[in-house]
Amino acid sequence: MIRRVLILAFAIAWPAGEALAQMTVQILRGMAESVPIAVVPLAWDGTGPAPWDVAATVQADLERSGRFRPLPRGQLIEQPHAAADVDVADWRMLKVDYVLVGRLAPVAGGRYELRYELVSVASGERLLGTAVPVDATALKRASHRVSDAVYEKILGVRGAFATRIAYVAVDGPVTKRRFRLIVSDADGANEHVVFESPDPIMSPAWAPDGRSLAYVSFHSGLAAIYVQTLSTGAQVQVSARSGINGAPSFSPDGQRLALALSRRDGNVDVYVLTLATQQLQRLTEDPAIDTEPAWAPDGRSLYFTSDRAGAPQVYNVGLEAGARARRVTFEGGYNARPRVSPDGRSLAVVTLDRGAYRIATVDTQRGGLQVLSGGQLDESPTFAPNGADILYTSRVGGRDTLAIVSSDGRVQQKIAASSGELREPAWSPFLP
Amino acid sequence: MNDTLRVPLAPAAWSIALHATLAGLLFFGLNLAEREPEQVILPIDAVVVDDALLQAAGQRRRDDERAAAQRQERVAQEMARRREEELQAQEAEQQERAEAEARVAAERRERAEADSRRKAAEEARRKEEQAAQAKAAAEKKRLAQEARERDAREAELRSRLAEEEARAGAGFQSLKASYVRAIQAHVEQRWYEPPGVAQGLSCTIVVRQIPGGEVVGMKFGACNGNAAVRQSIETAVRNASPLPPPPEPSLFEREVELVFTPKEARSR
DSSP, rough: OOOHHHHHHHHHHHHHHHHHSSEEEEEOOOOOSSEEEEOOOEESSSSSOSOOOHHHHHHHHHHHHHSEEEEGGGOOOOOSSGGGOOOOOHHTTTTTTTEEEEEEEEEEEGGEEEEEEEEETTTTOEEEEEEEEEOOHHHHEEEEEEEEHHHHHHHSEEEEEEEEEEEEEEESSGGOOOEEEEEEETTTTSSSEEEEEESSEEEEETTTTSSEEEEOOOOTSSSSSEEETTTTTOEEEOOOSSSSSSEEEEEESSSSSEEEEEETOOOOEEEEETTTTTTTEEOOOOOOOOEEEEEOOTTTTEEEEOOTTSSOEEEEEESSSSSOEEOOOOOOEEEEEEEEEETEEEEEEEEEETEEEEEEEETTTTTEEEEEEEEEEBEEEEEOTTTSEEEEEEEEEEEEEEEEEEETTEEEEEEEOSSSSSEEEEEEEOOO | OOOHHHTTTTHHHHHHHHHHHHHHHHHHHHHHHHHHHHHHHHHHHTTOOOOOOHHHHHHHHHHHHHHHHHHHHHHHHHHHHHHHHHHHHHHHOOOOOHHHHHHHHHHHHHHHHHHHHHHHHHHHOOOOOOHHHHHHHHHHHHHHHHHHHHHHHHHHHHHHHHHHHHHHHHHHHHHHHHHHHHHHHHHHHHHHOOTTTTTOOOEEEEEEEOOSOOOOEEEEEEEOOOOHHHHHHHHHHHHHHEEEEEEEEGGGSSSSEEEEOOOOOOOO
């Protein structure tokens, strides 16, 4: 506390408008790999064991993000539960930049009150101080929200720990395959099977409100596109036109679905289907294959893959009538399966990089391509809703698993697959 | 050379003395011959008077004739002798003249020689002078050259000094640059760059340090980063305390401006 007062005193003791410094040093990059943080186990104010170890969940979230380096619990020299009790000098000696403290207390109705505070060791400032009521069943989700808050306060980017992912799990022998559409928490825990079929399930896509999924299923014998509401399980077939019905993608307003159809002429092109009216708008009309549409965040154009130039490349086409497609990717001989970052500035694509298929980002304004992943057969990238990470499938040892790479390429992590192969992940939007 | 000069002088002296003697004898001899006829006239008067006397007179005449002949002979001899003497004198004179001429010639020669000697001496002196002058000139030239060289050396030294000073300045600059780099690396290693900040971030923070590098204050200047970016920078700066020491104490700056302008997103 005394130290903190001294530090603040320095800032005050330095009046504004003094002479400029004689020496200027340019800081061109942050070399620190991660942010050291201490997540102190929360005090439990109830009787018996605590219903949930909030700190453990937060610690795991932060650690898994690759952007934080939580102090192992065994190295915590003291366990304060309020910012006022945090002695920054002690934490400074442990080379910790931030300390998260808090307490969990039972309140009426079988609920809890979760209080937490985040302290900057550098400045001694309390950066966060929050008390939230939590349902007994939502302690884990509430813990992820604490992680989100810490992440955002320190990194300036909204955390995506309290989000979900959808993916297709394939297992069983070749003669008796089982396809399952699964939704889990972003950390892979808490799996729920949304739909299951012996026939292929493909291309899950989240509705912008996070309440439903669109996907392709062959369970009727032919390819058809369905929209399923997660809370009720209600499944609606939205497109079962002749030929290919593939690659659905919800518009930002959730009213329309972009999709790839071959229809009767067998020419695969990109269409936009208005869900309420079943009105179909054809966006491309090219003898080549145009597929895998993805909406720009402003909803005014679509990115898609086309081999009209001989090999797959990414193009952009406006939704206005008569709009001409514009090629977006120029680096490399293969760029496909675009997904647009939340800010619209970059695309995640599959690129052919030195003989391997890898995940790359493409600057939508300047066209620069940056390869992020290092696998041999990496596919199906999907942005986290905060744009900080990209989830994708990576074939390791003949098996597809899920992996995450930060969109700046700094952090890579694997998500352990419980069993079988995990394909075509789709990261949910921020959830209420 | 003196010996050759002295030898012709003695004959000359003798020649002069001989000439004088001969001239004296000639003068008195001529006087005697003129007086004798007066003495002869008187005896002739006496002979005319006596036979014996005549005989005596004849005898005397014969005697006189003999005497005259003898006289004539003597005179002739004297004349011959005189001619001889004259010749000799002439010869002597000639010799003398020759000698004189020789002497003159010698003198002339001597003079010429002296002249030439003088000239030679003068020449020598002139040459000496010239040499001296040349030497002086050369010396002057040498001195000038030396002066020039000295000047050049001094100039070179000065320029080298200036160069060294400049180099020292450059050294100072490079030391300063290394100090800047040290601080840069020190801070960069401690800065966790929040994701997605590279796009056009420019954030200035002025850091105040005390000798020893301890950061005692910091103040944000222009900064387009959000709160988290500022937080990350503040944390980096706090963690960077103490800042690395300067390679040279005089390089220490109490205030250091850190400009956070990260480059494009790093590639793997």
